[in-house]
Amino acid sequence: MNDLLEGIVKAFQLIFSGDPTVLDVTLRSLYVSGAAVLIAALWGIPIAIFLGLKDFRGKFFLRGLFTTLIGMPTVALGLILYLVFSRAGVLGFFHLLYTPTVIIIGEALLVTPIVVSFSANALAAVSSEIRDLARTLGASEDQAFIAVFREARDGVVLATISSFNRAVAELGVAQMVGGNISGFTSVLTTTIMNETAKGDIALSVALAVILLIVVGSITLTVSYFQGRRKWA
Amino acid sequence: MGLVVELRNVSKAFGGISALDSINLGVEEGEIYALLGPSGSGKTSLLKIMALLDDPTSGEVYYGGEKVTEKNVQQTRMQATMVFQKTAVFDTTVHKNIAYGLKLRGMPEDQIRKEASEALKQVGLEGFEKREAKNLSGGEQQRVALARALALKTRLVLLDEPTANLDPRNASMIEDIISSANKTSKTTFVMATHNIFQARTLPHRIALLQDGSIKETGASADVFSSLSRTLASFAAVDNTFTGDAKPSVSGTTLVDLGNGVQIEMTEAKAGKVSVFVDPKEIIISRKRFASSARNVLRGRITEVKDAGNVVKIIIDVGKPFTVQITKKSLAEMKLSLGTEVYLAFKASSVQAI
Numbered sequence: 001m002n003d004l005l006e007g008i009v010k011a012f013q014l015i016f017s018g019d020p021t022v023l024d025v026t027l028r029s030l031y032v033s034g035a036a037v038l039i040a041a042l043w044g045i046p047i048a049i050f051l052g053l054k055d056f057r058g059k060f061f062l063r064g065l066f067t068t069l070i071g072m073p074t075v076a077l078g079l080i081l082y083l084v085f086s087r088a089g090v091l092g093f094f095h096l097l098y099t100p101t102v103i104i105i106g107e108a109l110l111v112t113p114i115v116v117s118f119s120a121n122a123l124a125a126v127s128s129e130i131r132d133l134a135r136t137l138g139a140s141e142d143q144a145f146i147a148v149f150r151e152a153r154d155g156v157v158l159a160t161i162s163s164f165n166r167a168v169a170e171l172g173v174a175q176m177v178g179g180n181i182s183g184f185t186s187v188l189t190t191t192i193m194n195e196t197a198k199g200d201i202a203l204s205v206a207l208a209v210i211l212l213i214v215v216g217s218i219t220l221t222v223s224y225f226q227g228r229r230k231w232a
Numbered sequence: 233m234g235l236v237v238e239l240r241n242v243s244k245a246f247g248g249i250s251a252l253d254s255i256n257l258g259v260e261e262g263e264i265y266a267l268l269g270p271s272g273s274g275k276t277s278l279l280k281i282m283a284l285l286d287d288p289t290s291g292e293v294y295y296g297g298e299k300v301t302e303k304n305v306q307q308t309r310m311q312a313t314m315v316f317q318k319t320a321v322f323d324t325t326v327h328k329n330i331a332y333g334l335k336l337r338g339m340p341e342d343q344i345r346k347e348a349s350e351a352l353k354q355v356g357l358e359g360f361e362k363r364e365a366k367n368l369s370g371g372e373q374q375r376v377a378l379a380r381a382l383a384l385k386t387r388l389v390l391l392d393e394p395t396a397n398l399d400p401r402n403a404s405m406i407e408d409i410i411s412s413a414n415k416t417s418k419t420t421f422v423m424a425t426h427n428i429f430q431a432r433t434l435p436h437r438i439a440l441l442q443d444g445s446i447k448e449t450g451a452s453a454d455v456f457s458s459l460s461r462t463l464a465s466f467a468a469v470d471n472t473f474t475g476d477a478k479p480s481v482s483g484t485t486l487v488d489l490g491n492g493v494q495i496e497m498t499e500a501k502a503g504k505v506s507v508f509v510d511p512k513e514i515i516i517s518r519k520r521f522a523s524s525a526r527n528v529l530r531g532r533i534t535e536v537k538d539a540g541n542v543v544k545i546i547i548d549v550g551k552p553f554t555v556q557i558t559k560k561s562l563a564e565m566k567l568s569l570g571t572e573v574y575l576a577f578k579a580s581s582v583q584a585i
Contacts, residue, residue, distance in 0.1 A: 129320050132285050136314040137333035137384065140306060147332075151323055 003201050011206030021182075021191075021203070026210050029187040032100055032174070033167035036107035037115075040163055044115030045156065051116065052123030053148070063120060069113035074172025081106045081177045098179040103187070106173035111163035118162065122155020123148065154226060161222050165215050188214075234297065236261050236388050236420045237282055237312070242291030244277050244444075251277045253445045255291070259388070260437075264414050264421045266452070268431040269441035275424035276317070278441070279390045282422060283314040296387075310337070312388040313381045317396055317424075319373040321365035326352070329365050330380045337384070351383035352376075355409050371402030378406065382413055389413075391423040395430065401541050407434055470544070470554035471509040472585065477501040484526065484579050493550040496526040497582035506585045511544065511556040513581040517574050518565060525576035529553070533571045536562070547575060 014022050051063050083089050085097045096102040130151045134144035149156075171189040178185035180194050188211045196204040235258040244252040252274045259265045259282075267275045280286040281293065284305055293300045295308045313333070322329050330348040339347070352358055355375040360368075365376055374394065381389050391410070395403035411434060413419045425431055431438050432452060439449040448455055475489040477497075484496045487507055497507060520528060531549030543562050545555045553575055567573065 129316070129318070130322070132280070132314075133316065133320045133322075134332075135285055135309065136283050136312075137380065138310050138313075138336040143336065147322070154323075 007201045007205030010202035011209050014206040022206055025186055025188055025191045029168055032103050032187055033164055035104045036167045037164045039108040040112045040115045041160055044112045045119055048116045048119035052120035053127055066113045066117045070117055074170045077110055078172040078176030100185055103174050103178040106177050107167040110173055111167050114163045115159050118159030119156045122152040126151040161219055234261055238294040240292045242288040245289045251444050259422055262418045262420055264435040266431045266435035266438040267424045267441050268438050270426055273441045274444040275441055276392055279392050279424055283312055283390050284309040311386055313384050313386045314390040315377045315381050317393040319377050321373050321376055323366055326363050326365050326376050327361035329376055330383050333384045347383050351379040355379040371398050388420045393424055399541055470511050474506045477505040489551050491550040496579040498580045499584045501584050508583045508585050509577055509581055511554045513577055514555045515576045516555050520574050523576055526579035527577050529575045533569055
């Protein structure tokens with residue numbers, strides 16, 4: 001208990017004194033997870049549009065597959081990527097193992113099922129009703145699609161926030177393919193784990209507090225703007 | 233006066249299951265046309281085809297005498313608009329909901345504002361422009377949907393069960409709006425309904441739809457004057473019974489409904505008959521009282537159903553009778569489940585169908 005209290009006090013000292021390690025690790029976490037979510041959204045949202053709005057054989061299976069993959073254990077994915085990107089692996093010639101780039105790729109893969117599954121559900125939920133409504137009011141197919149997407153936007157935004165939170169809070173991928181190289185690939189979660197193992201509880205608590213603040217404030221900010229936003 | 237829309241041999245199947253079978257109908261300019269039928273009879277499918285939102289599996293649709301083709305469908309769709317049963321409003325303000333279709337038609341901003349506020353006035357929602365549509369009550373949302381449709385000033389407005397989920401006050405308000413828009417702007421309406429009372433008063437003509445085909449069609453007064461058994465069987469009407477009729481000594485007809493229940497009606501009938509008693513025409517009392525009502529039945533309340541401003545009470549008199557009264561009456565008479573009550577209605581309130 002003492003460790004925790006002391007840790008919290010010291011944590012705030014570290015945060016407010018602008019400790020370089022804290023700053024470095026936090027910024028890298030934001031960059032890596034942000035880039036991962038951006039990539040996941042870029043390929044995930046088109047897939048979600050396809051799965052949510054089109055009818056085809058095997059659609060049920062594909063949607064089920066993406067939903068199942070949401071629960072993918074991060075260590076398992078980390079291990080697969082390690083094998084793929086290690087020197088002897090299929091993609092070993094890229095020499096990406098233990099770089100921020102491979103963490104971004106790994107986290108993007110990790111959160112893609114969240115983006116796809118949540119967005120596809122949101123789109124499918126409003127799809128036929130809003131499409132018909134827009135068309136009967138005079139919209140072309142393209143304009144009707146925009147109306148559907150606009151109505152589903154809350155769901156798509158939620159998918160993106162959930163993805164970011166999952167990416168920033170995951171440990172398995174970042175540790176296994178990033179290697180927690182101080183000043184190069186260390187992120188919040190890997191540093192917390194390693195500093196705790198080394199006995200630097202204060203730094204770990206400080207980083208844990210920051211991690212909670214990051215996750216909490218992003219969610220709060222987005223919900224605030226969602227509550228205020230108006231349909232253009 | 234020409235036909236606004238005409239369907240020729242229209243059939244529709246979903247995955248091999250037939251929803252509509254060789255429908256032929258024409259809607260005249262300026263009329264209110266009702267499609268009356270039970271759930272699943274194909275009303276919505278028919279409306280969606282008329283609204284050009286769905287293609288028929290076979291058959292043709294004509295607008296103003298011109299055949300609708302793949303080429304002109306988008307343009308022709310602008311001539312009609314549909315209001316859905318499950319109220320769909322865009323998740324935005326009331327104004328933007330109404331402005332949506334006007335904007336697509338390229339109307340300038342200031343004129344949109346004028347038209348939108350006029351449409352809101354028409355449905356009794358003046359000053360609602362800035363309200364969030366999703367925060368309104370069901371009845372208000374339905375009126376927004378109606379205003380949004382009327383604002384487009386299309387030749388044809390298609391309504392799918394416009395009052396099905398509404399309380400009587402909102403329902404009658406919607407009916408008034410439809411009727412006045414039809415009279416003042418000569419808007420043509422096609423409405424789907426399973427409400428036999430609505431079909432009796434609002435439309436000029438009706439078509440009875442059952443299992444995807446039209447069973448009867450004509451002026452509503454004519455169709456209802458010979459209220460057919462098909463109509464009664466699918467209109468899901470409370471208080472429809474079958475029984476044996478025979479003339480009574482007092483000159484009326486006595487109908488034995490079975491289970492010890494006999495009622496009198498003025499119409500002369502004999503043999504097997506179906507009869508209907510309007511739930512609004514039955515008086516309910518806790519004590520038997522002297523009146524001119526030829527029918528007085530004793531029973532117990534078995535069910536009380538909330539229907540907005542009014543309640544429907546089911547009373548078992550040997551046969552289940554539905555009586556419609558106001559909430560105030562329910563409270564004042566201290567009626568509850570199991571209460572013993574008397575029902576009274578005139579012999580002339582019993583209609584043979």
